Amino acid sequence: MTMSSSGYLEKEPISYTGKETGKKIIISPADVIKIVIRANSYLHTLDDLFSELNFGIYRTLGQRNLSGFIGEVFASFFALEIDGFVTNPHADGRPDLLDVSSKEALEHFRLKCFDQSDDGVLTPNRSYLAPFKYGGIESKSTIGNPVSNYRARLQRELGKSEFFVGLPRVNYLNSITFWGHHTGCENLIGLYYDYCDELGGTPQIMAVMHAELVPAEDWSKVSIGKTGSKKTSNTSLSLSGREKILKNPVVVRKHPVYLSKLRQIGLKI
């Protein structure tokens, strides 16, 4: 059973000034709760639907892909719930959520961002979507970083040698940061999720944060894979970036364990 709206604390709204247009965007915590409830319900139902195929969707996705998947699901419901936003139709596009709330941004999106192929199908044009001129919001998700002695504690407390998909990690949480492939992200919705015991280990979004970032200061230097390596470049929030996002919770699950732990790691609840 997923949470109702009373299961979440309302904190600060998501608010920022739109790129190019200068339009002020404000999204209330109550609206964000609606998105979280839909996304969490979807994540739970999906587990059941795939189990009917004898397929553990989250185990198969693996920890490596799961965070990205949860970010995508959240972004999709965000675009459905909040007028003036669409998901970026290009797989490598940025940001994830395009702000088309102004007439000029919407026209640009409709007229420039797709190519029509010979068979009449519209395909997204990367050069207009990575990045999108009028900006929007990136949606990133994390289960957090564990304490350094988590393996010893797991062994002692649960008889397990490592985390696995489906095992709640909140008791081992040490910090929260967000990762990206580039430092261009200026407007970030950060999601914190964990596996929910009551729902058979289904991942559930437990907190939503927001921050406007200064790319040169709030992201660490990009680490690039060696020549010929298939490793992609990556970066994470710098200390100042982490401080900004922890200072700005939008929605937090009302649950004593999560409230206490998130306060302990610095989320301003």
Add this chain to the structure above:
Amino acid sequence: MKEIDRSPIVLADGFVLEVEFIAQSVERVNNKFRQLKLKTKKMALNVFEVIDFRMISGLIGEALVSDMSDNHKGLERNPNIDGYPDLLNASKPKYRLDIERWKAGDLKAFIKYPYGGIEIKNTFGTKKAKTNLAQGQTRLGKINSKLDWKAHHRYTNNLLALFSDFIDGCPQIVAVMFSDSLSESDWKEKQNPRENSTMTSFSVIEQSGWEKLRSGMRLCRDDPRYLSFFGLEASR
């Protein structure tokens, strides 16, 4: 699905798998995927629009392995996730006894199961260079004419090779091929990932392997576009 060749699959020990059984299994899997699309679309988000494309390919193979093992008493799903082949030949009492014994104590025996079986691999085809494809878009016409299956081992043989495409935003198996004459030379040299990479090593099918599989085609979607991809004629 249209039966292109009714010749059953016959393993070295005489185990026979009829094409009709495979066709029924493919239909059930395709139906399950349509249901997944419909049910998730009812929740406003078709899961195949958000799930990682590479994962969908694995999911199709897994779903067919599950369905075939659930519906054929001579086939059992390999209990070792790193095991070969995917479907174990469990057609003889001795095989079944050993499977139970190894399941209880020695999962390593399934890494290269001695009584053979059937390996299942899926491909969506490799996108042509400079082609744009959105997630969930039909790929036919935008993929190379040679289909590429990937395997972890160059000894992969007895391969039931699936070709899938997106039909109305839903992944569907559109063709099934089989070969029991693949050898190491039908797989390219292994691509080994670099240190620290999480990618696993794999080999891609060679032209010779592709030709063996194409000539062992058993089923194809009864749709002129897919039949003509394989140089076949539509039903009249």
